[in-house]
Amino acid sequence: MHADPVAVVGDVVLDRDLEGTSTRLCPDAPVPVVDADHTRVSPGGAGLAALMCARIDRVPRVRLVAPLADDAAGETLRSELADIDVRALGHEGGTRTKTRIRAGGQTLLRVDDGGPATPRDVDPAGLADALAGAVVLVSDYGAGTTRDPAVRAGLEQAARDGDVIWDPHPRGGPPVPGCAVVTPNLAEALDAAGALGLDADPERPGDLARALRRAWEARAVVVTVGSEGAWLAEGDDLRQIPSGGREAGDPCGAGDRVAASIAASLSRRESAATAAARAVADASRWVAEGGAAGFRGRGNQPAPSTLDGFAHRIARTREAGGVIVATGGCFDVLHAGHAQYLRAARELGDLLVVLLNSDTSVRRLKGPGRPVNPVADRRALLEALASVDAVVVFDEDDPREALDTLRPDVWVKGGDYRVADLPEAPLVHSWGGRVEILPLLSGRSTTSILDRISDAG
Incomplete structure (x- = not known):
């Protein structure tokens, strides 16, 4: 079956995972002491979404369109994304980094560093070429890419020409009209509903999905609700999609996994309902297998x-x-x-x-x-x-x-x-x-x- 390429647009983050062991408390403060074993770096945000798409058999080619800074962290990102067709946008400021300190498979602390990923001097023709013929996945991490006027104009045209999947963020720009699927989690959906002045009942995520679909002028909205699965509003139809998972794990990156899986399915002309069901199942496996930490370990460390x-x-x-x-x-x-x-x-x-x-x-x-x-x-x-x-x-x-x-x-x-x-x-x-x-x-x-x-x- 023919499959279109996927173009991922959004904010790239450099993730650092400091892994260690913790067996004692600090003597001068009631906090755990972590003895560091190793530090692993990998792309996060839209970079993680692009890597996910590249490792899904249903996707033939992946492009990444994102601001990349000319600093040491930016060079690390370019190296980690060497197998991806990167179409870098000009960048204002330094690379955003997120450092997670982990022990015993659990995250104890996260430290964020770096400024907004504001694009600079976006070339409309170059952006149009990067998005041409592709299913577009917007991976918004609230750093500024989706608020840029030139980027939004390109995404609006992409939504008129084909399929755009939008994974939103409360600090990002709203989805452009005509998106094929928008994929907020419940917290993001509630935040968006509040900003739009919509009634928002956390106990009725299906109604929330339906209201957001109309407000965003999207063809479909998938509201994920963690281990309970998701709700899909498509046109006038509403359906619940159970997760099928039976045990929780590390949920970091589960939302990216849902969006990437839907993009992969739409690249093969699958329906939104089929894509959403597959995505929920993929995300359940993702969490069970260790989430982003497990994925990064499989991708960047020697396997046992x-x-x-x-x-x-x-x-x-x-x-x-x-x-x-x-x-x-x-x-x-x-x-x-x-x-x-x-x-x-x-x-x-x-x-x-x-x-x-x-x-x-x-x-x-x-x-x-x-x-x-x-x-x-x-x-x-x-x-x-x-x-x-x-x-x-x-x-x-x-x-x-x-x-x-x-x-x-x-x-x-x-x-x-x-x-x-x-x-x-x-x-x-x-x-x-x-x-x-x-x-x-x-x-x-x-x-x-x-x-x-x-x-x-």
């Missing part, structure tokens, strides 16, 4: 190579009613056939774990000269795919030991196998799992690629 390292995330997915999918192989020279196969496998559930043969395992199976790429490189390439949630390395000739530990709901193999011929099939069936055989892309294989390289040499 054993199942023990993924136990918490797998348990969270299961507790939320998710389906664990696993597949395995050497993946020595990653190619288009692998990418298509892994996308298809991921669509069978909610979390895909790849069991990857170690170098010694590949050597025993394939002979001298293999693997071509060491396990660290093979693993890094797999982890870069949006369809892959986790990679686990094993040393045995087959993955049965790792499978017995993981116990996936679905075990996937690619090729012309029959389930009855797979030695691991009885093991998977023993805990109620199922085995799926997926076809491979014709004419694509590691062996054929290596043969062509050899012939060319």
Whole structure:
């Protein structure tokens, strides 16, 4: 199915997470002492929304349109966003930073620094080019981008030409008329209703969504209500969307996740109702898997190579009613056939774990000269795919030991196998799992690629 690119417009923030341990109180004040272990930096605000979109299989290309300062923090942001097509706007002031001090998986304190992200000398033609042909996601963090007249004019035209999803902020500009979907949380919706002079009852979020849709002249409004899901007002219709989640986690970034998921769905011409339901489910998984901290950890830190390292995330997915999918192989020279196969496998559930043969395992199976790429490189390439949630390395000739530990709901193999011929099939069936055989892309294989390289040499 054809999918349009997504252009994210908004305020970019540099997030710093100082992670540590806290086991005592400060002797001169009743506050905890945090022994710092490490500091992680990553894009926040519209930058986080752009990274989310880039890691969703439904999105082919992502652009980021945002003010970026020429300071050290701005250079860090540019480096962290190197894989995104960034269309930087001129910037007044320094980069906004948000530093969270965390211990035991909890945020103890947040320190904000830096001024407003006011755009400077916005080129209307350049902005129009950045938004052309794209589903537009406005990620407003109240720093000034959506209040800029030139930016608003560009967004108004984008709403006339196509789909604009607007994730609002109380200090930002109001959504432009004609937005496809506006995605406030309940607090933001109540604040907006008050500013517009509308009746606002926090116990009736559906009525609030309907009133805001009319006031904002939007095609649809989704008001999220945390673990209770969301309310969708579309035209004259109103529906409640349950979250399906059963346990709370870190909600940081959940609103961004809702908006990014809706943008991804609309880029594939899905309806607002389908997009909203998918987004609420995506956000529930997001919270269960650790929120923004978990996402940043998956994106910017080496992932664990054993199942023990993924136990918490797998348990969270299961507790939320998710389906664990696993597949395995050497993946020595990653190619288009692998990418298509892994996308298809991921669509069978909610979390895909790849069991990857170690170098010694590949050597025993394939002979001298293999693997071509060491396990660290093979693993890094797999982890870069949006369809892959986790990679686990094993040393045995087959993955049965790792499978017995993981116990996936679905075990996937690619090729012309029959389930009855797979030695691991009885093991998977023993805990109620199922085995799926997926076809491979014709004419694509590691062996054929290596043969062509050899012939060319």
